[in-house]
Amino acid sequence: GQSLEQPSEVTAVEGAIVQINCTYQTSGFYGLSWYQQHDGGAPTFLSYNGLDGLEEKGRFSSFLSRSKGYSYLLLKELQMKDSASYFCAVGSGGYQKVTFGTGTKLQVIP
Amino acid sequence: EAQVTQNPRYLITVTGKKLTVTCSQNMNHEYMSWYRQDPGLGLRQIYYSMNVEVTDKGDVPEGYKVSRKEKRNFPLILESPSPNQTSLYFCASRDTGFSGNTIYFGEGSWLTVV
Numbered sequence: 001g002q003s004l005e006q007p008s009e010v011t012a013v014e015g016a017i018v019q020i021n022c023t024y025q026t027s028g029f030y031g032l033s034w035y036q037q038h039d040g041g042a043p044t045f046l047s048y049n050g051l052d053g054l055e056e057k058g059r060f061s062s063f064l065s066r067s068k069g070y071s072y073l074l075l076k077e078l079q080m081k082d083s084a085s086y087f088c089a090v091g092s093g094g095y096q097k098v099t100f101g102t103g104t105k106l107q108v109i110p
Numbered sequence: 111e112a113q114v115t116q117n118p119r120y121l122i123t124v125t126g127k128k129l130t131v132t133c134s135q136n137m138n139h140e141y142m143s144w145y146r147q148d149p150g151l152g153l154r155q156i157y158y159s160m161n162v163e164v165t166d167k168g169d170v171p172e173g174y175k176v177s178r179k180e181k182r183n184f185p186l187i188l189e190s191p192s193p194n195q196t197s198l199y200f201c202a203s204r205d206t207g208f209s210g211n212t213i214y215f216g217e218g219s220w221l222t223v224v
Contacts, residue, residue, distance in 0.1 A: 033211055042215040087152060100153040
């Protein structure tokens with residue numbers, strides 16, 4: 001099965017840059033996604049890495065290295081509204097089975 | 111508006127009383143799934159469905175049933191709920207095409223079993 005590990009909590013200052021890591025042990029998957037979830041809300045899609053390397057979408061970037069079993073989400077110019085939980089996720093078996101990481105709660109402070 | 115709708119949003123029930131959480135999507139997605147979310151455990155997949163009448167177990171299927179008789183609907187059934195099924199439940203759907211890596215979630219259903 002898949003196993004994705006994330007730090008449970010991260011604190012960063014408004015305006016700064018923060019990196020949220022995701023390490024995994026899996027024999028194969030179709031790509032890695034990142035989701036954001038505000039307290040009491042539903043997860044929403046942020047980014048997807050189908051290939052190794054960096055994907056950039058505005059203030060958010062995501063990186064994947066399959067050989068190292070490692071991904072990260074980079075958030076630039078942090079805003080208070082970025083305070084939320086962030087989950088990495090991989091799909092396997094034709095992306096039918098989806099496994100989520102344990103989640104990282106990001107707190108942005110003034 | 112593209113959305114996944116689940117009901118009820120909040121429910122308190124008693125042990126052993128059968129309940130159904132409905133889920134409907136309006137995006138014509140073939141793939142639908144159910145997740146439960148518990149503190150410290152993230153989101154765990156309960157069941158998924160690749161199309162009408164095609165369902166399969168996720169990582170935590172025990173105590174749950176699903177059915178997919180129509181493309182847009184994917185209800186989650188708890189035949190005999192127990193307190194360890196107290197959780198936040200999310201229904202989700204996605205396209206199976208090129209953009210199929212994006213999962214759309216419903217707003218969640220808070221279920222308490224006493």
